[in-house]
Amino acid sequence: MSSGSPTSGVGRIIAGRYLLLNPLGSGGMGHVWLAHDERLDCAVALKEIVFRDAVEADHEREARVARARAEARHAAGLRGHPHVVTVHDVLEHEGLPWIVMEYVADAVDLRDLVDSRGPLAPAECARIGLAVLDALTAGHQRGVMHRDVKPANILLAPDRAGSPYGRVLLTDYGISVQPDAGETRYTLASVLVGTSGYLAPERATGGAPTPAADLFSLGCTLYHAVEGMGAFERESHLAEVTAVVMEEPRPAVRAGALGPVLQALLAKDPGQRWSAAEAEAALSRIVTPQAEPYVRTQTDLGSQPPWAGVQVPPPGPPPNGHRPRTEGEPPFVLPPPPPQGGRRRRERSHALRAVLACGLGLLLALGGVWYAMADRSSDGGGGQQGSRQPYGETVGLTKPLRDGDCVIADWPGSERFRGTPRLRLDPTCGTALDGQVMAFVTTSSADEARRAGAAGCEERTREIRDRLADVRSQAVVPTDGGFAAAGRRTACLVLGGNGPVYGPIGTHRRLGSGFADTATMQRRDCLDVRTNRDARLVSCEGSHDEQVLGFTRLDPDVTLSEARTESDTACARDVPPGDYGFDPSVYTAGSWTSAGPWKNGTHFVVCTVRRQNGGTMEGDES
Structure with missing residues (x-):
């Protein structure tokens, strides 16, 4: 039977509980509807199978119904992943399956976003790429290839911090397959499975679906996002498929730091293509360009007050777990430069020494003036107090937080997460533990930390929070005076939402x-x-x-x-x-x-x- 036009079903009730409100979009498998679950009183998205005519229904019904069930099964296997649209159920209505999915409010797909706003910045594309890569990797670990990664299948939605495109979700596992599971592939022999212009060359020539093929499609998707057009965009689908197999992608002109990543993901030979781990490392460096914590310039050194050591982020947790730093442990400082050979010192010109001496004298003079004029009050926002208490007097810590530090949080009132908590380190990470430092957000200034720290922490801790039952994110933002002492970083805590977490969490567990x-x-x-x-x-x-x-x-x-x-x-x-x-x-x-x-x-x-x-x-x- 025919399901009708995408607008003819408004007001229908599916399976006795889902009221169709309005269409959200259409694709090769059918229509997606916004619906109201009358039993749970909440919004959901329903995917409806659509047949163009009765003849098609007779010939393709079994295959397309099976594909719908496969989509539900594959996506349900990734339920709970922070970057995959959740599938709640698959049901039968009037002989056809409907897939009940999470409704992502205020979402826009990446294709429409680029169409309306124009190409995105390389760092924004890299952030989106990291999220999609995380979703693909989770599927690949289960043996599920997506096979249709493209801008239209990536949703961007507001996150809990209010960032309008902070949440990134991969959707539409409708043609995914588990190559090693022995399951039937529900496709027609004469039809390419995927989207022309985003297919990997080996898939376009009949090869098996592999993780490398999904990564090629991800590269095409990121190219579209940063350049505003497809890497192999042509006037016809056949021309696009031919270009994927035979031609190199158009040279990227807007990609900047993303350019080498695109080149590596779009390699024709899957054996030469980057792995997921290599792509993740490169994209992470673009998202957080200050990830090399030990790089400091002489300008940075000269801008510090005379009493402040140069703080840098810690080198990461030791193998096999977390070693919390005690209050008495000195902060990390920039190591001195290696000694130079005597011959090289002798070869320095007198003119160069004079210039350096003048420059050093000027820096010392400016430093003295700065020291004399600086506000050294005890308000926690500047001067000596800011150095002694990087996050201010209210938080109370005298040392910068490090990855994996366990904390006990005392809130100013009776309600958790209202106001700024006073923090104490718990070196034992014991059962009274309220939470743990799980990430950092590096910024260029204390003002930027105040503006972007909380939203950055929401994003950086999203994966671990989605894996736990009852936790929340809390940003610990440095003050103006404590910004350098805090390593220019906002510390991201994951705290129990309603009580203690009773021990280490995430990767800090042994x-x-x-x-x-x-x-x-x-x-x-x-x-x-x-x-x-x-x-x-x-x-x-x-x-x-x-x-x-x-x-x-x-x-x-x-x-x-x-x-x-x-x-x-x-x-x-x-x-x-x-x-x-x-x-x-x-x-x-x-x-x-x-x-x-x-x-x-x-x-x-x-x-x-x-x-x-x-x-x-x-x-x-x-």
Whole structure:
């Protein structure tokens, strides 16, 4: 049967609960609708299968229905990823499937954004590229190739900090495939799978889908974003496919630092193309150009007050975990330049020495004037106090924060996240821990840090926050006087949303460590279960008993003892393992509860997957 035009369905109710409000867009698979879920009273997006005519329906119905189910299965396997549009359900209505997806409010796709605003800046393209690359890598780790990466399949939406395009989401897994899964490929032999101008050369000539092919398409997408047109854009689809296979991309004229990345991703030979790790490293350097923390110029040194050491960011956490810096530990300082050979010193001209001496004298004189005139009050915003307390008197810390530092936060009132907390370091990272430093935002000035620090921290900590059940981001912004002492960086904390996090989080946890509370369990964690009260974090590459899939919440009136009997059922209903690719005949839902979420009133439960027979799971099952 025909589904009609994209506007004829307004007001229809699908599967007894989804009221169609208005069309959001159309594609090769059908129409996407904004709908109201009358059962949960929320907005969702529905993808509708559309057949152009009855003849097509007779010949293609089975293949296209199967493709819709495959899209739902593949995308559901990535549920919870911060850069993938979540698929909630696939349902049948009047004999055809509909896919229920997350509705991303105020979203615009990258193609429309470039059409309306013009080409984007290289750094903005690199930020978008990092997010899409993260989504693709998550799919590739599950064996799922996207096969249709293009600007129209990348959504940009406001993030929680209000940045209008801060959230980046990859959508439309409608033609994705798992090459090693033995599944049927629902395509016509005479039709290229993908979009001309964005297909990798090896795919255009009939090769198998691979991660490298998705990376080529990502390169084409970033080229379009920064140049305003396709790298292989031609007058016809056939000409575009021919150009992809036979011709080099148009020389980029606006790409700047992004140019080498585009060149490496658009290599014709997939063996010569950059890997995901290489692309991620290069894009990260563009997004954060001051990532080389030890680079300092003599101008920077001369601009410091006489009492301030030159602060630089720490070199990163030591292997196998976090070593917090104690209050007595000296800050990092720029190492002195290496000594020069005697012959080279003798060869310096008298004129050069005179120029240097004059310059040094001038710098010292200016420094003396600056010192005499500087405001050395104790307000935490300048002078000696700013140097002693980089984040101000309210925060109270006397040393700059470092990656992985564990903190206890005392809020000025009774409500968390209202106002500026006073922070104390917890060198033990113990069970009273409120949160941890998970990222930094480097800026050129203290004023820029105040303007952009919070939004930057939201973006930098998004991935870890989306993996945990109940956390929030908090930016610790340096003062004017403490900006240099803080290493020119805003520290990004991840704090428990309603209470402590009970120990290290994210990559600062050690394999083999036990969980003091479910607050530190995160999506995709693999667990070695000793008893029903003792679970240890282990590598997912080896043998394990359970894997964390997500979280659900129980009603406020459910007690902790009741939760321990009801949580498995709740997880099977709300986070079914089948949605993540686990065979329901082999696997079942599990759950973990702890006192913490009941003390703070959140009542969240950690949902896992385990074998029905109680056996262990192996690395290739996760």
